[in-house]
Amino acid sequence: MQYLVSVIDEGQALAAGDNYSATAAEEAAIDVFNERLQADGHWLFAGGLGMPDAATTIDNRGEQPVLTDGPYIESKEFIAGFWIIEATDLDVALRLATDTSKACNRKIEVRPFLQG
Numbered sequence: 001m002q003y004l005v006s007v008i009d010e011g012q013a014l015a016a017g018d019n020y021s022a023t024a025a026e027e028a029a030i031d032v033f034n035e036r037l038q039a040d041g042h043w044l045f046a047g048g049l050g051m052p053d054a055a056t057t058i059d060n061r062g063e064q065p066v067l068t069d070g071p072y073i074e075s076k077e078f079i080a081g082f083w084i085i086e087a088t089d090l091d092v093a094l095r096l097a098t099d100t101s102k103a104c105n106r107k108i109e110v111r112p113f114l115q116g
Helices: 012-016 024-039 090-104
Strands: 002-009 043-048 056-059 066-069 078-086 107-112
Touching: 002 090, 024 043, 024 090, 078 090, 090 107
Parallel strands: none
Antiparallel strands: 002 078, 002 107, 043 078, 056 066
16 A cells, blocks of 8 residues: 655744755654665655745636635645655554654654555
8 A cells, every 4th residue: 555654844944944944863864764665665755845835726616727826724834745655554654654753853644545
């Protein structure tokens, strides 16, 4: 199964005054974690995301598309990055996500991709 593992920024980027808020120690821990995911066959893809104010929301359900600068949801917390991993089951994904939280020093959300 495949899982989306999202990194939740709770104001760290704002406090750092930067789009990318990881410290050098967090960056190093993330690199080690990424290497482990790759070596163990769990790695599919990963990436960091820009700040919410860089987002554009598009609604094309009506006569004309409406483009709005900024995020769909205004919130202090936002998804700062993510991994897409392969795991045999939710228990394995949760164990990996627990290590992810430690490596990047952030809250993590795990969601399975729909099968079908």
